[in-house]
Amino acid sequence: MGDMKHPLKFGLYLLMLGSLPAFPASAPTLQVSKSDEDILVTAGDSGRRGGRLQASLHSDPKTLNPVTAVDVPSKQIIGLLGADLIHINAYTQRTEPALAKSWKVSSGGTRYTLELRHSIQFSDGHPFDADDVVFSFKVYQDEKVHSPQRDLLEVGGKSIQVRKIGPYQVDFELPQAYAAAERLFDSVTILPRHLLERAYEEGKISQTWGTTTDPSQIAGLGPFRLKQYVPGQQIVLERNPFYWKADPSGNRLPYLDEIAFLIVPTEDAEVIRFQAGDVDVISRIGADNYATLEHVQRAKDYQLYDAGPGLEYNFLFFNLNDLSSKHLPDIGRKQEWFRRVEFRQAVSAAIDRESIVRLVYQGRATPLWDQVTPGNKLWMNADIPQPPRSLARAADLLRSAGFTRREDGVLVDAHGQPVEFSILTNPSNAQRTKIATIVQDDLAQLGMQVHIVPLEFQAVMARIFDSYDYEASILGLVSGDADPNPEINVWTSGGATHVWALSETHPTPAWQSEIDRLMQEQTTMLDYRQRKHAYDRAQELVAQFDPVICLVSPHVLVAAKNMVGGFKPAVMGDYVLWNADQLFRTDVAGRR
Amino acid sequence: MIKNPKLWLSAVALALIHLLVIGAGFFAPYDPTEQNRDLSMAPPMRIHFVDSRGHLNRPFVCPWVAEGQRTGPSGYVEDCSKVSALRLLVRRQPVRNGKTMLASLHLFGVDTPARIFLMGTDDYGRDLLSRLLYGGQTSLGAGLLAAGLSLSLGLLLGCVAGYFGSWTDDVIMRGAELFMALPWIYLLFAVRAFLPLHLGARQAFLLLIGVIGLTGWARPARLIRGVVLVARQRGYVLAARGFGASSASIVLRHILPEVSSVALTQAALLVPQYILAEVTFSFLGLGVGEPAPSWGNMLASLQTYSVLEGHWWMFASGLALVPIFLLFYWFADSLQGRLQVLGLSR
Numbered sequence: 001m002g003d004m005k006h007p008l009k010f011g012l013y014l015l016m017l018g019s020l021p022a023f024p025a026s027a028p029t030l031q032v033s034k035s036d037e038d039i040l041v042t043a044g045d046s047g048r049r050g051g052r053l054q055a056s057l058h059s060d061p062k063t064l065n066p067v068t069a070v071d072v073p074s075k076q077i078i079g080l081l082g083a084d085l086i087h088i089n090a091y092t093q094r095t096e097p098a099l100a101k102s103w104k105v106s107s108g109g110t111r112y113t114l115e116l117r118h119s120i121q122f123s124d125g126h127p128f129d130a131d132d133v134v135f136s137f138k139v140y141q142d143e144k145v146h147s148p149q150r151d152l153l154e155v156g157g158k159s160i161q162v163r164k165i166g167p168y169q170v171d172f173e174l175p176q177a178y179a180a181a182e183r184l185f186d187s188v189t190i191l192p193r194h195l196l197e198r199a200y201e202e203g204k205i206s207q208t209w210g211t212t213t214d215p216s217q218i219a220g221l222g223p224f225r226l227k228q229y230v231p232g233q234q235i236v237l238e239r240n241p242f243y244w245k246a247d248p249s250g251n252r253l254p255y256l257d258e259i260a261f262l263i264v265p266t267e268d269a270e271v272i273r274f275q276a277g278d279v280d281v282i283s284r285i286g287a288d289n290y291a292t293l294e295h296v297q298r299a300k301d302y303q304l305y306d307a308g309p310g311l312e313y314n315f316l317f318f319n320l321n322d323l324s325s326k327h328l329p330d331i332g333r334k335q336e337w338f339r340r341v342e343f344r345q346a347v348s349a350a351i352d353r354e355s356i357v358r359l360v361y362q363g364r365a366t367p368l369w370d371q372v373t374p375g376n377k378l379w380m381n382a383d384i385p386q387p388p389r390s391l392a393r394a395a396d397l398l399r400s401a402g403f404t405r406r407e408d409g410v411l412v413d414a415h416g417q418p419v420e421f422s423i424l425t426n427p428s429n430a431q432r433t434k435i436a437t438i439v440q441d442d443l444a445q446l447g448m449q450v451h452i453v454p455l456e457f458q459a460v461m462a463r464i465f466d467s468y469d470y471e472a473s474i475l476g477l478v479s480g481d482a483d484p485n486p487e488i489n490v491w492t493s494g495g496a497t498h499v500w501a502l503s504e505t506h507p508t509p510a511w512q513s514e515i516d517r518l519m520q521e522q523t524t525m526l527d528y529r530q531r532k533h534a535y536d537r538a539q540e541l542v543a544q545f546d547p548v549i550c551l552v553s554p555h556v557l558v559a560a561k562n563m564v565g566g567f568k569p570a571v572m573g574d575y576v577l578w579n580a581d582q583l584f585r586t587d588v589a590g591r592r
Numbered sequence: 593m594i595k596n597p598k599l600w601l602s603a604v605a606l607a608l609i610h611l612l613v614i615g616a617g618f619f620a621p622y623d624p625t626e627q628n629r630d631l632s633m634a635p636p637m638r639i640h641f642v643d644s645r646g647h648l649n650r651p652f653v654c655p656w657v658a659e660g661q662r663t664g665p666s667g668y669v670e671d672c673s674k675v676s677a678l679r680l681l682v683r684r685q686p687v688r689n690g691k692t693m694l695a696s697l698h699l700f701g702v703d704t705p706a707r708i709f710l711m712g713t714d715d716y717g718r719d720l721l722s723r724l725l726y727g728g729q730t731s732l733g734a735g736l737l738a739a740g741l742s743l744s745l746g747l748l749l750g751c752v753a754g755y756f757g758s759w760t761d762d763v764i765m766r767g768a769e770l771f772m773a774l775p776w777i778y779l780l781f782a783v784r785a786f787l788p789l790h791l792g793a794r795q796a797f798l799l800l801i802g803v804i805g806l807t808g809w810a811r812p813a814r815l816i817r818g819v820v821l822v823a824r825q826r827g828y829v830l831a832a833r834g835f836g837a838s839s840a841s842i843v844l845r846h847i848l849p850e851v852s853s854v855a856l857t858q859a860a861l862l863v864p865q866y867i868l869a870e871v872t873f874s875f876l877g878l879g880v881g882e883p884a885p886s887w888g889n890m891l892a893s894l895q896t897y898s899v900l901e902g903h904w905w906m907f908a909s910g911l912a913l914v915p916i917f918l919l920f921y922w923f924a925d926s927l928q929g930r931l932q933v934l935g936l937s938r
Contacts, residue, residue: 286898288897288898288899292898292901292902296901352629355629359632359717430893451790451791452882
């Protein structure tokens, strides 16, 4: 798990910008485009051409194949090598045209007609057209290929029909109206048919474009193409001379000649190499290291950015799984407490979120009472109450649920059993363990005895997802997209990441049924305000009934050398390299 | 007694350290789990003798005041506008499970609401001095008890193997080799996986002692077996056997005294080794869990670069190990020298 420090990523949260590797044809480097080439002109200032940027990855990418990639480093690289039809701008969190320059939606919202860019080329110089799009979707939707994107391209359990209308026109027929359907295209990298069709027909598409593939065999529509990969050391990407974007002055993007990713296994090592000048940008720093960098910022040749809360939410949850098929009588007995809404509300009321923000994140986090963070500009419900910590209210709630305090201060339930439970954490995530220690002390003040059980990450996952042999745990989830649709997996019963109750007990509580209904309903609403209304209500229910107890959302903290121009960190996607095509070095002598 | 000052100095120093740790309840100013969230990562406080007007005063401390959100050395400044005098023999009422407990006597302290942190505080604003003293109970205690356990086992099995020889010897010594080949850390991982999820601090402590002690018997057993092998050929042992003494009485009366010097020196060597084992396990999160302190889990926060870089007082428990180890080795060294002298003169 190269990604142990990051919160668990779930299946649906792919955030690839699209992707396709390319090859070094002896391409012309002319700045002026051919007259019929559909170039996208970006807004904003112009930068300087040339130079190399050094970034880092925490582990080697497992593959460069957009069809099979699931790990974060692979997706990050593939995101720079390829492109998608409609793209979600990580900064505005809204969709924008990419390879599709425009699109029309039928009145019922089920048919999307996409107009593709004319006369643009893959990074090997081969022209791009509707056949590539149809081919790509055929591959992703093919059951035998087992692409993780396949589920994304299903609406209401049926797949989307793709049809070529003209050389630059493609029709997408949805089985039913689907809210924000254009966001579906964001994760789907367009593949070069001329390079991959044979492999696909031979049934070998999943094995192509591994990390040992010759760079000349890889082509895409992204701003960069693969130049060199030395496993365990670095990956070098070079500028794609055929890229389909230009700046307002008419210079073809990207500005940078190269981006090199050093493989640096830990965040601490990354910070040290950043200080040493080996790395120019860091895409995610923990609050501790941020403070350190801030403290030792002597040379002032770098800048730290606190981009505010991201889309990650950390939460405490109790095991509410149906344990009737498992032999876990002890946990079953404790579930009598966990299932009481008052019990969970009392725990929530007793937790000092402000202290977590201050002690664990040095103030660089935001307390949460529901799952949508303030980083989610379009979907946050600002009316969720944010009650301050109150032990008195917690004690009242517990009393109303039949809990009492013994002479020695220990909290006991109606049968006189002391309230005692354990929280699973993985020590590889220092922050989560610290949160657990604070929660432990907070709950001790209610007379609850909480044990912290550090287990290796895989063991924690196995207990949560398979054996259900745990009492409580703390996890963080991060959405790849700001839209509520991917969250369905988490909040509806039966969802793959409905972690606290993967097997729901019947009868389902009324509030859970309401969340299920709201989350399903909003997928077919086409009006943003209507959807927002439904999702606001779902957030209210989560805040009120505390199926999980939301704690904090850490801020997205990044750093960049002063010479990095066009730097604009976002709180979703690839925080610093989402606009890699517009990044430039202010210290190169290149043309402006 | 004066003949061997190194032996007695190290013995007295060790005794004092253990006394300090055993009496943590009295010597430590606070409960080791009490959090002061407004003073996380505060540096050690200075004891002042001279007040702002330059007059000599009875010792006092100035409280730390946080500057903004930052924690750590640059996040706090001394505020000497409200000083609190250092008092000896104070009574404090600890709070546990949200209830106030009976007052207890402490060696020193300051009047509440002021607080005194002579060694600074950790991430949660817990007094590091108190944690160091209470944590010593775990770490030093584990070392002593585990050494006692493995030495008793080693003594028993070593004597049996050496005295009876033949197949008994073979079985025990092959077993010892097996135990020496066991990777402790993985063994502990495995043992931990079979146990119920939450072990209380006491159970975790006993488990650690059990694992360290039970896996460590092989080395002393081999050493003792060697000594017994030599001893059982001695004239007085043969004579005793000739007079019809039982095996038990021969071992107890004639062989054990011969072995005792080796056993004592071994003990003095094993204790620091086992202290280190406890520290390692707790550092890895396999030993005593939060919030109970141990010198190992106190060091765990040094795994982060930021703490390593800017919070030097967090090294306290690691630094405490250095003199203790040195004292134990001196003690073992001089003990061996002394016992050899005694052995020769007999």
